Amino acid sequence: MSHFVILLAGRMLPTPRLRAALSGARAIAADDGMRHAGPLGLSPELWVGDFDSTPQEPPIALAGVRRETFSRDKDKTDGELAIEAAIGLGADRVTLVGALGGPRSDHAFAHLVLALRYAREGLGVSLLDGVESAYPLDRAPRRFDLLPGTQFSILKFSNVEGLTIEGAKWPLEAVDLPFTSILTQSNEAAGPIIVSLRAGEAILIAQDDPAVR
Known part of the structure; x- marks a missing residue:
């Protein structure tokens, strides 16, 4: 299986259990989700978003990460763009990190809806942040x-x-x-x-x- 981690901008506690769950996965960051890469020991291969919540000049350690910049006036969220990018790179399983907590409840709701949508399309989806874990349910026990x-x-x-x-x-x-x-x-x-x-x-x-x- 090709496992991708999608780094989102919400709450994240870099626990040993969370780091172990992400071990060996490829990573894509969505906008300010990049700030979780260091604490989790991840090196994202792609950074996507409109970059409205990140510094104009990234830290030196992130300067070489390939970026795909989108207009703020878009019809997909940064997280959605990151998931689509992972699928395009062959993902059949994604873990959304930083999807549940954060300052905006509408963002957390959107991530839950996205998880359901992609799970229904056959993608393995989990949402982890070191505090809570979430999983779409399906017809099989x-x-x-x-x-x-x-x-x-x-x-x-x-x-x-x-x-x-x-x-x-x-x-x-x-x-x-x-x-x-x-x-x-x-x-x-x-x-x-x-x-x-x-x-x-x-x-x-x-x-x-x-x-x-």
Whole structure:
């Protein structure tokens, strides 16, 4: 598999676990996401965006990175451009770093929507930042190796049908839920969990354990 890391401008805590998850991956930075490269020990091969949130003159260590500059008046986000660039370079799996937290909630929402879209197109997608981890759900049962006591939620982006959660404090079996339900907020893993759904759009988001960061 060709694994790419997409560096975005949101929150990032460079934990040993996060660095290990990114080991061996190729990297592309989106605008100010480049600031995460050093702390994560990554050397991006491409830097894309409109560069409205980065210094006009990059640090010497970044001066040689190939840049693709886009107008601010564009119809794609910098993160979207970076993902498309990774696909163009042969990615079949991407990890979005810095996608979840940050000063703008609309950016985090956009990254979750992008994750769902590209996952539906067959791209492997995960969102990691050292504080939380998120994964689009699909029709096949999927195992998540969470530690006992880990808090997690299922974020719905539509009505969902046949949602099953095994191995949690509050399990569910083939439950249909409207988009407006918050029943899947703040569950707790008893250990590894298995999640699946028959129809709908949803993302699992889990809190990383600070004791093992």
